[in-house]
Structures are given as structure tokens and as C-alpha cells.
Amino acid sequence: MNTSTPPNSFLSVGSRAEGQRRADLGNGTYLNPVFAGDHPDPAILRDGDDYYLTFSSFESTPGLIIWHSRDLLNWKPLGPALPEPIGNVFAVDICKVDDRYYIYIPIIATAVSPDPAAPPQIYVIHSESMAGPWSEPINLGVSGHIDPGHAVGEDGHRYLFLSGVSRVRLSADGLGTDGPVEHVYDGWRYPDDWVTEAYALEGPKLTRRGDWFYLTAAVGGTSGPPTGHMVTVARSRSINGPWEDCPRNPIIRTWNAVEPWWSKGHATLFEGPNGQWWSIYHGYENGFTTLGRQTLLEPIEWDDDGWPRAAGGDLSRPLPAPTDPVEEPSHGTPLSDNFTEERFGIQWSFHAPSKDEYLRAAIGSGLVLQARGTSPSDSSPLTSIVGDRRYEISVEMDLIDGAQGGLLLYYSDRLYCGMGHDGDAMTSYRAGRAIPYWREPAPSTKTIHLRIVNDSHIVTQYYSTDGIEWTRHGLRFNVAGYNTNTADELLSLRPALFATGTGQVRFRNFQYRALED
Known part of the structure; x- marks a missing residue:
């Protein structure tokens, strides 16, 4: 490590x-x-x-x-x-x-x-x-x-x-x-x-x-x-x-x-x-x-x-091009989000939410998600579509009253990878499940920064207690197989935030950076 x-x-x-x-x-x-x-x-x-x-x-x-x-x-x-x-x-x-x-x-x-x-x-x-x-x-x-x-x-x-x-x-x-x-x-x-x-x-x-x-x-x-x-x-x-x-x-x-x-x-x-x-x-x-x-x-x-x-x-x-730009060229919407607006950014959506899903979330001084489920599979993560072959995502989170929060690359409730922290220990996820034999020696803390780099399917993860000095997670993944021909669902691999267990997770300063090809 x-x-x-x-x-x-x-x-x-x-x-x-x-x-x-x-x-x-x-x-x-x-x-x-x-x-x-x-x-x-x-x-x-x-x-x-x-x-x-x-x-x-x-x-x-x-x-x-x-x-x-x-x-x-x-x-x-x-x-x-x-x-x-x-x-x-x-x-x-x-x-x-x-x-x-x-x-x-x-x-x-x-x-x-x-x-x-x-x-x-x-x-x-x-x-x-x-x-x-x-x-x-x-x-x-x-x-x-x-x-x-x-x-x-x-x-x-x-x-x-x-x-x-x-x-x-x-x-x-x-x-x-x-x-x-x-x-x-x-x-x-x-x-x-x-x-x-x-x-x-x-x-x-x-x-x-x-x-x-x-x-x-x-x-x-x-x-x-x-x-x-x-x-x-x-x-x-x-x-x-x-x-x-x-x-x-x-x-x-x-x-x-x-x-x-x-x-x-x-x-x-x-x-x-x-x-x-x-x-x-x-x-x-x-x-x-x-x-x-x-x-x-x-x-x-x-x-x-x-x-x-x-x-x-x-x-x-x-x-x-079909025609000259009618106005100053601008496409899409930024994916980074500091969660200070009192509404969801257009880039975000819950995966398979319940009817009352919005009651789980509040936005202002960060995004607060009410914990739900026992793992990312039944937590209805908040996801964002990406279109780059190489990118980096990061987020800061506060863990409140026993919740586990985390950062994922999420395809579906059966296929995802990433990491979560409950304030005491880190949990590693791969292929849609917790890895029981891997115990990442991450520090016990209620505030932690997480980062994932997806470099043409090769995933490297980092964590930090201050957002300055980063520790590389001990596992790397190859996610090329996280696709429809593996999972039999017509979806895509997306950055995701999740909160499970009891309590709440406050997310701050989600950052997305495309990497040059």
C-alpha cells in the first residue's frame, strides 16, 4: 500500500x-x-x-x-x-x-x-x-x-x-x-x-x-x-x-x-x-x-x-457540422457539484428509488442522504452519467449516527465496485459484493475523502483524512466486463454516492475531472 x-x-x-x-x-x-x-x-x-x-x-x-x-x-x-x-x-x-x-x-x-x-x-x-x-x-x-x-x-x-x-x-x-x-x-x-x-x-x-x-x-x-x-x-x-x-x-x-x-x-x-x-x-x-x-x-x-x-x-x-452555432457553443452540464444549491443538479439521479426517495435527501451545506438498506445493492445510490474513457472522481463525506457512506462505480444493484466507510473501518466492494477477505487498514474517522480513478477500465482508489495527503487503496480493479453482456441490463457504469445502515451521510464537494486521452 x-x-x-x-x-x-x-x-x-x-x-x-x-x-x-x-x-x-x-x-x-x-x-x-x-x-x-x-x-x-x-x-x-x-x-x-x-x-x-x-x-x-x-x-x-x-x-x-x-x-x-x-x-x-x-x-x-x-x-x-x-x-x-x-x-x-x-x-x-x-x-x-x-x-x-x-x-x-x-x-x-x-x-x-x-x-x-x-x-x-x-x-x-x-x-x-x-x-x-x-x-x-x-x-x-x-x-x-x-x-x-x-x-x-x-x-x-x-x-x-x-x-x-x-x-x-x-x-x-x-x-x-x-x-x-x-x-x-x-x-x-x-x-x-x-x-x-x-x-x-x-x-x-x-x-x-x-x-x-x-x-x-x-x-x-x-x-x-x-x-x-x-x-x-x-x-x-x-x-x-x-x-x-x-x-x-x-x-x-x-x-x-x-x-x-x-x-x-x-x-x-x-x-x-x-x-x-x-x-x-x-x-x-x-x-x-x-x-x-x-x-x-x-x-x-x-x-x-x-x-x-x-x-x-x-x-x-x-x-x-449541421450549421454554424446559433449562439456561444455550450454543451451539457458540469458534473462537479459542491452541493450548495438547494436542489439536485441535473446531472444526478437515483437508481431505482422508492416513491419517497427525495425524503432521504437534503441539500444546502452539503448533500445529506438518509441511510437506507444494508449494502449498495438495496441503497438506491445517487448516480451520474459519464462519457469519458478516462476520468477521476472524488468526494468528502461526514458519517453521522452509524451510517456507512461511500463512492462507487455503479452499473446496477448486482454489479458495482468501490469503497465505503462507517466511521470505524473501510469496506471494499467488487463485482457487486463486499470483499470479505480484504480488510483495508483505513483510519477510524467520521470525516473522510474518497477518490476513484477510472483509467480506461483500470480502477485505482484513494482515501484521505484531510483531502491533501492521499493513501492508495490496496486493490485495483479491471471493470471492462461491467457492461450489458455481463449483467444483461441495458445500463452503464456510473459514479455513485451511497448511504446504508442507520443515520445519515453528508457529502461535500463532489469533483469530476476528465483525463486526457
């Missing part, structure tokens, strides 16, 4: 020191991803010169953070559409009809029906502004389907397309159904010898261009083999079909595992600035599936027959 301060190479400089990777290179080009870190199932809405985006939030609360941009590269958060726990939320769709905004939301295990084995239900929320406030969720009574895609047909009626691909007609106000769920499209079939996870026809998104409705769908499975997930297109002159498959399907796919982005899928086609068309979708970064599904932006061209073609080529290289 060494006593030392982490070397200066751990400290980065420039715009990345407080945030994550930015796509906008500042020279008229951009480099994917446009949203680094776990931002899966992007749902986008163009409203004049404004663009709005949200992603699957799964069991995180607050959920469905709404983002706004005018240039497709620099995005700022407006706030959560779901501020309280509601269930497992994923693959939504956003639309605007008659000056009102709608988000259609598949939910599993809701607060009303917490049975995780129950089939998913489709809900809707609505608002006069994308910044909210949003209505309470309304259950549409559509069961057993996911991935809604809203469309208004040439007949003026509103429809939701669903996984499968099925469809249900909506009432005029979009807050109920007006007919049965019906199967409307069988999907394009890839050759049987292609290496995929499963066929899994899902993610239907509808776009209208000229006289045609274009239906993009995802097939091949979301994770598993890197060549699985893909984007297919079909079109029809009527919302009622028949649907004609694109002769060049799939228009987007990872063809070889040496490519920089794997499992590309769940795409939406849309018109951007200056009449240029785009596709926005998610993919895993080759070698960094721990970061989750990241959001990619690729230009679309149209052939003489009216079919779309992905025109981005090698996505490891810069591409021309």
Missing part, C-alpha cells in the same frame, strides 16, 4: 475538465458521439428552428431529461419530464400537435403496479411547453408493447406505431385510444447467416417527406454481437400501408467488429438546418461498452428513387 497524491497526469485541462466529450470541434466539424455516455433510444422533435431530445431513463429518477438545441451539436438541459419515480421508462417518442407537446412512454413495473413480471404499459404526458410542467402520466390501456412512434396520417387521424410492428389509433386529443391494436408490418428480414442477437422488430419511427411516409425500425437485437443491431426503412404513400421495403436495407449497421461503433440502431430520420436530413441513433463504443449506448448523428442523402442513404462513412472521423 502506497501513500501518495495521485500524479498530475490525472488532471486534465480545457473544456473537458468539468464535462464530458463534446462533439462540436469548433472548426465547422463535429466528431461523434453527440451525446457521450449512456443516452440510448434518442427521441427527437423539430419545432421550427428548435430541436428537443430525450432518452430512455429506465429506473433513474428524475427521469426523461429534456434537452434543447438549435444546431444539433450543442445541447442544454431544460429539466426532467418525470420528476418522481414511476417505473422502468424506456424508448419514448415526442411529438407536437396543435401547440401542445406529448411524450408517449412505455413503463414496466409502475408505482401503481410494481410487479416486474407485468407486461409493459404505454402512458402519455403532455404540456404547453417542452420545459414543462408536464401532466401526470395517463395510461392509454395499451399493454404488452414498447417503443411507441407517433404519426398523423393523411386522413388527419393520430396513430401510435408499436413494437412488432403494430399500430393503434389515438383519440383526437392524443390522450386515449380509438380502436384496437392491430399488426400492420412484418418487417424486413436479413439473411439467416448474419450474426445477430435476435430478430426483435422494434423502435418504429415515422417520418413524412413529400408524398411518402417513411418507417424506420430496428432489428437484430440491442446488445450481444456487435453486428446485431441495425436500421431498416420501409415506405408507403398512406399511413395504412402497404409498406415497401428499402432495396438497400439495412441503411445503418455495424458490418465488422473492427468498426468504432457497435450495435447501431433505433434511428429517427428528420430534417435539420438548411434542408439537410439526418439520422440520430445509438451505438456502443468499440472497447467501451461500459459507457452504455451513446448517441450518434449521421447525415442522410436521398437517391433519385426517394430512398434514404446514410452518408457519414467512417464515424471515427470528423464530419461537417
